Amino acid sequence: MARRETSVAGPGSRALIVDIVRSAVTISRVELADVTGLTQPSISNLVRELIAEGIIHEIGSADSIRGKPRKLIAITPATRFGIGFHLGPDTVTCVAVDLTGGVVGREVVPRTDALATRFAEFTSGLDLPRDRIEGLAVVAPTPYPGEPAPDLAAVRADLSEQLGLPVLVENDAAAAALGEFWSRRVSREQAFGCIYLATGIGAGFVFGGALFRGASFDAGELGHLSIHYDGRPCPCGNRGCVERYASMDAIVAAARGNPSLSARLGLGDPAATLSRSHDAIARAAVHGDPAAFAVIDEAAGYLSAAVTSMVNLLDLGRVVLTGPGVALAGSIYARRVRDQLERTAHSRQRHGVTVELSAQPRDAAGIGAAALVVQAAVAPGHTPGASRS
Ligand SMILES: [Zn+2]
Structure with missing residues (x-):
């Protein structure tokens, strides 16, 4: 929160203020001026506009060290x-x-x-x-x-x-x-990444408060990061893509390779959908079935290798695991990714990388x-x- 991003009120100042109020939860005008480097009159004008439009509101006062109460402002949720x-x-x-x-x-x-x-x-x-x-x-x-x-x-x-x-x-x-x-109130100063596990594996990045999109809105194809140059062929044309080892498809295929696990979880049933079969394996893994755990843990190990490369490439400070693929066995993935980053992230001497699980992975x-x-x-x-x- 300490970096001064700009000293003049410009077109980005409004977005900057909304973003800072959002990530701070509550903040005073004086603190906003300190954090942004904008002048008090500029802050007052922008805050007045945002209050008039129902985007932020005053929520009472906090004691000030100089005795004058400071009015705090916050995002207005339900307007x-x-x-x-x-x-x-x-x-x-x-x-x-x-x-x-x-x-x-x-x-x-x-x-x-x-x-x-x-x-x-x-x-x-x-x-x-x-x-x-x-x-x-x-x-x-x-x-x-x-x-x-x-x-x-x-x-x-x-x-x-x-x-x-x-x-x-x-x-x-x-x-x-x-x-x-947005909903975790991540500060725009954090280099933020998100890993989305569904039938494929994707990623998204927010830098300086803005989603990074690449040249054609195709940034974040984490699933096609190769972890083995001569590995399994992928429909994308490459080989060894992590999606071939850690996607829901790959997990179900690996579990089917173990006949007793496959029979126990009914994976041979032709009516079972991919997501139902995957969820059966994930559920068994978190309930202590050693064979199911081994399948998910191995996929999580492959994923953590790819995530480490992604974190190193972009020097991320915080990542969230989300998507239907982590709805049931997310803790296994989070543990693997955390361990791998603590041991091998290139930035580990300078800063930790926070690894979190989404609160609503299926709806993310x-x-x-x-x-x-x-x-x-x-x-x-x-x-x-x-x-x-
Ligand atoms: Zn691929």
Whole structure:
């Protein structure tokens, strides 16, 4: 919190103040001036504007050492809302969050392409006033090169016309990172990363308060970081991608290779879906089945090698593990990743790397989508071009 980022009020000052108030939880105007280097009059003007717009509010006073009470300010949660839709293979996860990233509504429905209708049903079911909804973000997994995928640019254009609201699109792992950044109140000064485990393995990064997107909104393909140059072939065209060793698919395949474990967990049942089979293995692993534990722990070991390379490349200070892949056995992954980073992270003599587990791993991409909308509305300037188009 000590670094002075700017000394003049400019277009980024407003986003800076919102971000600092968000991560500080409560703060005074004097502290804001200290942290930002902006003048007291600039802070007063910006804070007055943000209070008038319902983005922040005063929450009483704290004692000051000089005897004059300081008024504290905080983000106002329930004045405005962002909506996020996460398109899964068979479902749409619909989430509404308030300005702090707190979830105010969630629904999972069968996959539909009628997203405008879904938006109307979801928001009216929650009784959210239309004029308090800042927009919608739709997120989906990134396909392999050449694989068919929803045309998110077309989805965005259609939906913004039908809804008359801002519509953003993003890949699911990047959205999840922004959601964790926003709702965990991570400071914009932390180099923050998020690992998203689902059918694939993705990552997202937030630097200086902004999601890092790369040249084509494709940053964070952690699953295709090779951990073995001559290893298992991957549909992406490379070999030894960590996704071939640590994804839900790879875990189910490894467990099926152990006949007694496979029989015990019913993995041979042709009706069992990938996620149901994976969850059966993860559940058995955390309940002390040694064979199931060995399968998950091995996957976590492979993942931790890839995460260490990622942390070294970017000098990250804090990472969160999220996604449906860590919903049940996240503690096994967190322990492995923590151990590996403590022993081998290049930065370990200078700073530790905090490793945390998401509080809502299954909904993280939908929450992140909704948080993208909130950030674009109240701390603009971090989403140049609004999103990929
Ligand atoms: Zn690959």
